Amino acid sequence: MAERIWVDHRIRDDIRDELRRHRRWLETGGPLVGYIVDRDFVVVRAAGVENATRRRGSFQPDSAAVDRILVDEYRRSGGRLRYVGSWHSHPAGSAIPSSRDVRTAQGIAGEPDVGLPSPLQVIVATSVLPWTAQRRDLGCWQWDPRRHTLVSRPIKWTRTDLRETG
Known part of the structure; x- marks a missing residue:
C-alpha cells in the first residue's frame, strides 16, 4: 500500500x-500513468482508450490499445x-x-506481468449533464492485498514535471 498518493491536478x-x-x-476510462517512489504513488496522467467496449454499467478497454499507451x-x-492503476466513470452513479471494480483490482494485483500488488483505481462520478471535474466527484481507491479489498485513499493534488515529457 502507498504511503501517499500524489495526483497531478491536470488529470x-x-x-x-x-x-x-x-x-x-x-x-x-483507461490506465493511470505515473511512478512509484519509496512508498508514494505519483499519478501523472489519466489516459483514455479509443478501442473499448462502453456500456451503461461497464467499461472494457482493448488490452492491446492499453499496452500501446503504456x-x-x-x-x-x-x-x-x-x-500505476486505472480510472473509469460511473455514469449517474457514485465514486x-x-x-x-473490486474483482478487477484483485485480478490486476494478481497479474505477475503487471508487477503491481496494490494498484490504484480512480472512479469518477458523472451525470448526464456536462461534467466539470470537481474534486468531490473523484474517488481514489487502492487494492489492499492483506484485506483483499479496495480501500479509500486520500489524494494529494500536485503538479508534476514528468507530465511535460514528450
Missing part, C-alpha cells in the same frame, strides 16, 4: 476530455513512467467501487 482535464469524447451515460508513455519518459 481532471484528461478525464473531462475523455468524457466529452464519449456518451456521458456510458462508462469510459509503451508510448514509458518510451516518451525515458523509462520513468509506468502503469464508490462496485463488486466488479
Whole structure:
C-alpha cells in the first residue's frame, strides 16, 4: 500500500476530455500513468482508450490499445513512467467501487506481468449533464492485498514535471 498518493491536478482535464469524447451515460476510462517512489504513488496522467467496449454499467478497454499507451508513455519518459492503476466513470452513479471494480483490482494485483500488488483505481462520478471535474466527484481507491479489498485513499493534488515529457 502507498504511503501517499500524489495526483497531478491536470488529470481532471484528461478525464473531462475523455468524457466529452464519449456518451456521458456510458462508462469510459483507461490506465493511470505515473511512478512509484519509496512508498508514494505519483499519478501523472489519466489516459483514455479509443478501442473499448462502453456500456451503461461497464467499461472494457482493448488490452492491446492499453499496452500501446503504456509503451508510448514509458518510451516518451525515458523509462520513468509506468502503469500505476486505472480510472473509469460511473455514469449517474457514485465514486464508490462496485463488486466488479473490486474483482478487477484483485485480478490486476494478481497479474505477475503487471508487477503491481496494490494498484490504484480512480472512479469518477458523472451525470448526464456536462461534467466539470470537481474534486468531490473523484474517488481514489487502492487494492489492499492483506484485506483483499479496495480501500479509500486520500489524494494529494500536485503538479508534476514528468507530465511535460514528450
